[in-house]
Amino acid sequence: MASNRPAPQAVFVPNDDNFGAHDDEPWEEWNPTEESIRPVRGRHRVHKKGGGGLARSSTVLGVGVIAAVGAGGIATAQGGKPPVSIEMPDISAVTDSLPEAKSLPGVGSLISDDSDSGSSDAGVTTAAAPLTTAGVSTADAEQGTTDAGEALRARIMQQAENQQDQADDAVQKAAEEAAVKKAAEQAAAEQSAAEKKIAAEKAAAKKKAEEEARRKAEAERLAKLAKSYTLPLSSYTLTSTFGQAGSMWSSGYHTGLDFAAPTGTPLKAIHSGTIKEAGWAGSYGYRTILELEDGTEIWYNHQSSMGVSAGQKVTTGDTIGRVGATGNVTGPHLHLEIHPGGDSTGVDPAAWLRDKGQSL
Structure with missing residues (x-):
């Protein structure tokens, strides 16, 4: 493997308080090579499109820190002001508390894990699993349904059947209530007719009794009068x-x-x-x-x-x-x-x- 040409001798920079104890050593330009850079392994992932927000944020944060350090040094060199102390936040606690990307539903199968496969090829991606199973619930899976469309159709059909059952129950309940009401009305009518019949029978019996009483009283009256009245002749x-x-x-x-x-x-x-x-x-x-x-x-x-x-x-x-x-x-x-x-x-x-x- 070819190497880069030797870097030229850097120009000697005068001593300055901003460069610490090694300000008497000459500066050299550093050109990274393929051999001097080790590939990044472990939890870092390389994606073709749409990199993770966390990685992008870390890169921006790093560039911002470098810019801030450089600006502080320049400001000190120019103004003679003391250096500004910058403390970097520890984001390891935040990143450690975040869930693994592959543990998210429907996402883990889209991301390749170099640490699991041991491969160093950053350009290799794992084939994405079909998304048709994203809407499949545990109950659907237990019933053997693995397609989200089929599961949705089954749920819609089940909901329609439930609504139809509720409508049938409502119709049956209304019919039962109507039958009960009709039976109650018929019973009331029969009871009213029976009461009227009983009342008529009582009235007839009362009238008959009254007539019988009048006849009896008249007979008694006539019997009493017969004793005090008589016909004018005995034979005629x-x-x-x-x-x-x-x-x-x-x-x-x-x-x-x-x-x-x-x-x-x-x-x-x-x-x-x-x-x-x-x-x-x-x-x-x-x-x-x-x-x-x-x-x-x-x-x-x-x-x-x-x-x-x-x-x-x-x-x-x-x-x-x-x-x-x-x-x-x-x-x-x-x-x-x-x-x-x-x-x-x-x-x-x-x-x-x-x-x-x-x-x-």
Whole structure:
């Protein structure tokens, strides 16, 4: 290997305080050669592009230190000022605490380590590993997925399935809630219908009970009245009824109820009262008027004879006269009229007698 030419003798520089104890020795120019420079090994790495920020920063820092030292010496030489003491920071603690570049995910395979391979060729680089595995998680690797795109697609599909499951669950939950609501409404409607039916049955039962109670009370009333009221004859035949039309009656219709019976048949007091009138009454023949306590007048007409006089008190069943054919008649009978409150207009004697518990 060829060597450089010998360096020429340096010009002697006068003694100066800035150059220390060897200021009497001559200066020589130093030209580095390939043999005098040992290749850098160990933790230092050489890259073709984009060198590490730490190495670049160290180089800049070193150049800055050299420039600062030189500038200080020149300033001292020119101004006679004392030298400036410069302390360099120890960056070994910082560099030692930094992680190895090859330990970073996806980076270690891109950097060659000369210390591991023992090679001194700075220009040799290791082939970069594919970056398709950068997005592969541990779970994906356990499932056998090694491609980042496939892993992403699988995660998207899984997310879509999860969202679909959530949507299906929401639909199912809504359907269940709707079914529960419908069942509750149907149950409420059935309960309401049952309550209405029960209420209707209770109302019907109550109405029936009330009607039964009224019938019973009426029966008791009629039974009690039956003891205090009686029919005017014991044996008879009804021949003409109330309101029947005919020319034989001066009013144009029949105003009472006719009980046909043989002449001399006894006539009884229907209820207790006072004899208001007893005598001849024209077309009515011999007539007896019995006044009750409530003012009702009972007229007995066409009698053959009378057994009472005005002002006399009678009780139920007393004989007050006998059947005859006096006045405007066609045969022997009792023409009975009922005048409530003494009114001139009478009412149907048959209905009045039934209301008093009497059966015709």
